[in-house]
Amino acid sequence: MEKVNIGVVGCGNISGIYFQNLTTVFLNTNVYACADLDEARAKEAAEKYGIPHIMTLDEMLACPEIQIILNLTTPQSHYPICKKALEAGKHVYTEKPLSLHFDEGKELVRLAEKKGLLIGCAPDTFLGAGIQTCRKLIDSGFIGDLVGAAAFMLCPGHESWHPDPEFYYKTGGGPMFDMGPYYLTALVNLMGGAEEVCGMGSITFPNRTITSEKKFGTKMAVETDTHISGMIRFENGAIGTITTSFDVTKTSLPRIELYGTRGTLLVPDPNTFGGPVLLATKDGSGFREVPLTHNYSENSRGLGVSDMAKCILSSGENKASGALALHVLEMMEFFKTSDTQKLYHKMESRYEKTPPMCANVIQGEV
Numbered sequence: 001m002e003k004v005n006i007g008v009v010g011c012g013n014i015s016g017i018y019f020q021n022l023t024t025v026f027l028n029t030n031v032y033a034c035a036d037l038d039e040a041r042a043k044e045a046a047e048k049y050g051i052p053h054i055m056t057l058d059e060m061l062a063c064p065e066i067q068i069i070l071n072l073t074t075p076q077s078h079y080p081i082c083k084k085a086l087e088a089g090k091h092v093y094t095e096k097p098l099s100l101h102f103d104e105g106k107e108l109v110r111l112a113e114k115k116g117l118l119i120g121c122a123p124d125t126f127l128g129a130g131i132q133t134c135r136k137l138i139d140s141g142f143i144g145d146l147v148g149a150a151a152f153m154l155c156p157g158h159e160s161w162h163p164d165p166e167f168y169y170k171t172g173g174g175p176m177f178d179m180g181p182y183y184l185t186a187l188v189n190l191m192g193g194a195e196e197v198c199g200m201g202s203i204t205f206p207n208r209t210i211t212s213e214k215k216f217g218t219k220m221a222v223e224t225d226t227h228i229s230g231m232i233r234f235e236n237g238a239i240g241t242i243t244t245s246f247d248v249t250k251t252s253l254p255r256i257e258l259y260g261t262r263g264t265l266l267v268p269d270p271n272t273f274g275g276p277v278l279l280a281t282k283d284g285s286g287f288r289e290v291p292l293t294h295n296y297s298e299n300s301r302g303l304g305v306s307d308m309a310k311c312i313l314s315s316g317e318n319k320a321s322g323a324l325a326l327h328v329l330e331m332m333e334f335f336k337t338s339d340t341q342k343l344y345h346k347m348e349s350r351y352e353k354t355p356p357m358c359a360n361v362i363q364g365e366v
Contacts, residue, residue, distance in 0.1 A: 002265065004309035005032035007060035007090075008051075009081060010072035011041040013163075014095060017301045019049040019070065025362040026306035030312065032066050033059075040246075057081065061088035065313060068093055068236035070305060075172050079104040086111045086119065091312060093120040093305050096181040097332065098325035100172040104328045106149030106349075110320040118311060120318050121325030123182045124304030126189045127366075128273025129297035132357045134190055134258070134265055136293050139356065143260030146191055147238035149232075151183040152253040157226070159275060163214040168246070174224035175244035176332050179271070183242055184328045186270035187232070190258060193327060193351035195235045198344045199335025204247040230335040275302045294359050307366045319354045327351035 008015065011034055022029045022048060033053035036042040042054045060066050061084065069085040071078060071094035079099040085092045086108065097123045099105040112119035125131065137143065153175060158167040167173050190192060203222050210218040227247045232240040256267035266278035266287065274297035278287040296303055304320030311318045327349045334345035357366070 001027045003030040004067050004312055005030050005065050006068045007032060007055065007063065007066040008034045008068050008070045008072060008303065009057055009060070011036040011038075011045040012072065014217040014301075015045060015072050017159045017299055018070065018305070019045060019051070021300060021302035022305060023049050023051075025065055025300070025364055026302060026309075026366070028309045028337055029302070029306050033063065035060060036353060054062070057084070059088060060087060061085060067091055068305065069093060074167055075177065076167070081106065082108050082119070083111065086115055086117055089115065089117070091118045091308065093308055094122070094318075096122040096325070097177055098322065098329050100177070100205055102330045104335045107328045109326050112322055118308055118318050120304055120308045120320045121322060122301070122304065122320065123185055123270070124301065124307070124320045125182060125270055125273050126186050127296065127303045127307065127319060127357055128300055129294040130267035130268040130273060130275045130277060131186050131189065131270065132294040132359075133275070133277045133290060133292045134267050135356050136280060136359070137265060137277070137290065138190055138258070142263060142281065143258065143265050144262030145260060146234070146236055146238040147261060148238050148260045149187055149191055149256065149258050150190055151240065151242040151256045152251065153179045153183055153244040153255070154251040154253065156249055157208065157244060159208055159210045159212060159220070160291060161212055163212055165210060165212065166220055169220050169222045169224060169226070170224050174226055174228065175246045176225070176228045176230075176335060180242065180244050180332050181325075181328050182270040183244070185324065186256060186267060187240055188324070188327060188351055189241070189353055190267065191236065191238055191240060191352055193235045194331055194347050196233045196344050196346050197230055197331050197334055198338040199228060199230035199337045201336060214361040225336065228335060230331065232331065273297055273303075276309035278285045294357055295361055295363060303366065310366050319357075321354070323349070324351055324354070
């Protein structure tokens, strides 16, 4: 099978699963080079995953063999690196979010269109077996017409386990920009595009103490909202809510519930690729688990990159697209703006559901 060469920028925490899957699972991807500001980390990744080249970003952009730049840097670097890569004529796939600001995200999407390049963005978990099974149930009418949705991402924060948690509490961080992309991406792929949004947010603890081993005892000032609730009116008329928080000790709430005129669907954790998927209909039998209908129930990060590679080879449109990421970015940004201005925000971007994944592909193909 023909492969697409990838240059990976950033060899931090999230990179391992990408390297593993792009080098051993997906049949159409080849990691040609890696780069990191910490050269030792790049060298370690290259040795562990058999990556033939260690380069700087500039060397990757000048390398004619590399077709996709995979941007795994921290959120503050997503916009400048993606812009530089697009200007150099490279397709780009970035970790979430697309950018820290909607206007920057628009610029990236427009630049990709102008250059005739593909731009993609995590998360790609919605392409996995769990959410694709939910999509099939919805498309097949099992819960009827969509009425509403409720999504919850509630936890006590990341300072107890993450080695470098400071950026989660700076501007551009917080639970909505950190975890919101998983939930909102799943919602719009199941419910359709959003028409308008509003939101509220607060900072519960202005200062936090790191309790993970590396920086144990270090104090952090919190710069961004850590408890955020948003409301979404979807274009189909359904109404959704999402709450993300770093201020909740424990919760018994589900991850995502979808409500229809004929039933209710419990969607699995959108930070994973698998199940379980639970369905309740009007027959009164209660929730029952639905067998997964698609492949990729394990941790398949890189699935969106493989889908992009397929589209490069076949001149198609990738599913984890810039348009999708931009729509999600606009919602996240304007939950906050809505709170500040006390206004509903009419969505500027538009998003239509991508075609579902094929249910009969073999492992390694998309």
